[in-house]
Amino acid sequence: MIFTETLRPRPGDFDRTGRLAYPAILQLLETVAAHHADSVNDDVLESSRAGVAWIFVQWQVQLSARPQTDAPLRVETWARSRTAASAVFRDFTVRTAAGEEVLRAEAKFALLNRETGRLERITDALYAGYHPEDRAVFADPLPRLRPPAAFEDAQTLALRQSDLDYNGHVHNTRYLEFALEALPPGREFTRLSVVYNRPLAAQETVTLRHTAAGETHTLGVFAGSDLCTLLVLE
16 A cells, blocks of 8 residues: 655755755655555554554665755555565655655664563564555665674763653664764765664763765764764765
């Protein structure tokens, strides 16, 4: 089943260049994914309150253009046919009202037991409610991101209460905000890749490490020596 929603970005979703900000892009996709879940009676907030939360494991976003106005955007998303019991994939396309594709993306999700901190099996009954589609927006599977042998520079991050979400962890889109703080302003990227190894909690000391190879920037968000999230911006 393909779920379609038309959303109008808010003024605060645009960055200093007048384009839709990179974190706002992830927030837009996340919002539509949550609305899709609601439509099949899989309430994301209610599940979290019950102790089981959908979490992002990985993102890949390919940008053709970043919208520069607050005109409506038409988002299509669908759950992809299953390949594993512990994780599932969701695909997205985003187009202007005129039908021009501005981006496509895929995300990998898992179910986390908040009490044990372990992943739970995604039941066939739960996933069947999404009526998965046997199609993907990218021909190749999600890339396996690996950290570089060394990072060139590092800075300490001070987590804010507003960085935490309803699961008590740093919200997944905040990591991209952290990464952009380490880069020169005004940089344009056509591909964003993010892999989440484990969530960050408010009490942890966080370090952002960065290295660049040509136009590719790789950033790691660390709690102590643990790599929590790896981001590649190209």
